[in-house]
Amino acid sequence: MLNFEITGSNDTRSGFGAGLLEAGKRNPNVVALCADLIGSLKMDAFLKEFPERFFQVGIAEANMMGVAAGLTIGGKIPFTGTFANFSTGRVYDQIRQSIAYSGKNVKICASHAGLTLGEDGATHQILEDVGMMSMLPGMTVINPCDYNQTKAATLAIADFEGPVYLRFGRPKVPIFVPADEPFVIGKAWHMHHGKDVTIIATGHLVWKAVEAAQQLEAEGISVDLINIHTIKPLDVDAIVKSAAQTGAVVTAEEHQLIGGLGSMVAQALAVHQPTPLQMVGVNDSFGESGTPEQLMKKYGLESQDVYAAAKRVIAMKK
């Protein structure tokens, strides 16, 4: 039975804030930096509890990335906080040189990723961040799907040695990941076993994928549902095994199709297990102003879109 209990609704950034506070309590070396967005990133609780371990950097993201790299020299575990747009595109070279190439243990924590940032429009809705970060050698890229998973991911990356990009969002979304579900970096969460089609989803699209899968199952189509929270390193093994069993794969993400989860799954399948594939994501386009719901609908990121992609890919295998 494909059934996940919704235990509440909250934004994934609040999961980050709660995880950061907890990580700070567990490890005195955890420190945090923010570029004038403390409230948006939900970093208030950490600041209140550990003011001496919190560094306001002002509207200066390039400097923030460098300072974070420096704090690791001396054993600190810095978490940087700003919007996904300013966490990646704006500071790509700083991350590349001072963090990734230098192998620094910095946790780049990025909120308001994707279209669901909403009304602020395309200037702030980054849809390329996963691609940019994934291209960096040695960078771990994580895109959790709800409050509980984001909190668990935040705690997991604090214990992990190496640079990490953690991507989360602004709107309140259903909480459905069990609070005690273990979070293992690089390991897919196999949410449901099925034999007709594989649906692989990340971030906000995981709940949409659950809804699509429920609809498909109601029609008698058996769905193998996989949550990829760690986009890099990709759990190729889980993807290939599932694809071999179902012979049809759908990916779903709130990101450009080029360079995102879909691209990476396509690459893995082409190399290891060529399989018909349909991808749900933003197709080479910028976003625009609107409510998160309107934008997800307009850009084809609804559960109906995942459902339709599943039907298409099932037709392809016949």
Added chain:
Amino acid sequence: MALCRSTWLSTLFNKAPTIAASAFSRCNFAALIAFSCLYIMKSTEELSGIAQQVRRDIVRMVHAVNSGHPGGSLGCTDYFVALYFHILNHRPDGFDMNGHGEDLFFLSNGHISPVWYSVLARSGYFPVSELATFRKLDTRLQGHPTTHEGLPGIRVASGSLGQGLSVALGAAQAKKLNGDPSIVYTLHGDGEIQEGQIWEAAMYAAHHKIDNIISTIDVNGQQIDGPTEKVMSLGNLRAKWEAFGWTVCEMEGNDMAEVLKGLTHAKSLTGQGKPIMILMTTSMGKGVDFMEGTPKWHGVAPNDAELANALGQLTETLGDY
């Protein structure tokens, strides 16, 4: 030459680490610093002698691979030698990335890697013979400094200009959090400070009262495309840094006695709530007459005849690698 090196250099670097390590194991930063200062004191003449050798290393290294940046390296040689052989409290043997209880140095203008590599090797971070691998395939001595190949003495990759000050400030703040009274040093090119990130970092340092950092700008008035005045004029550097809340000193960078005096004075200004900036006047290419004072040798290697000419002007004091 070999005798010279085996006497005072080996005395210095074979004994120092053991005692330093025991001092550190008790987390007694003060004892470690007091000890190191006693040990590393060296006369101005000795330091100038080392600088001669370092300049030979620089021109030989860039000549050997027909690439690299001799101009800025030669101009900053006296600064590097004073820092690594006199000023820094550091542990060349048993390099530790975190550098607890040690002064740290960050080279932000990473293209002058030849002078840094030479000084690191000559002060005991890695074998001097490794200088022969500079910029060659599989080397730890990459064109620009990196941590990727694990070269002892390097704590962050640099060369993409403007990033080193931010990193050093983070390291300085980590020292404060750790209760470590050591000092963090940085070096920047004057052209480099055209990068906007430098000014983000400048503002940050003053705001957070990071007073355990001593930064230096190599004011040689040159950058790749010509004099800084023509390319992108830097204006009144002292006024700019003072306006950003830094204590600003000036120093003649090609006179060993002046460099020692300037760095020692800067050290006395730490711990007073403000970051410290030294504006260091140097001559690009210093020590090799035909390379001096021109951006022509920023990133060009000498040919065989030019190398011979250059080496004829520099005394081999410690033995070539």
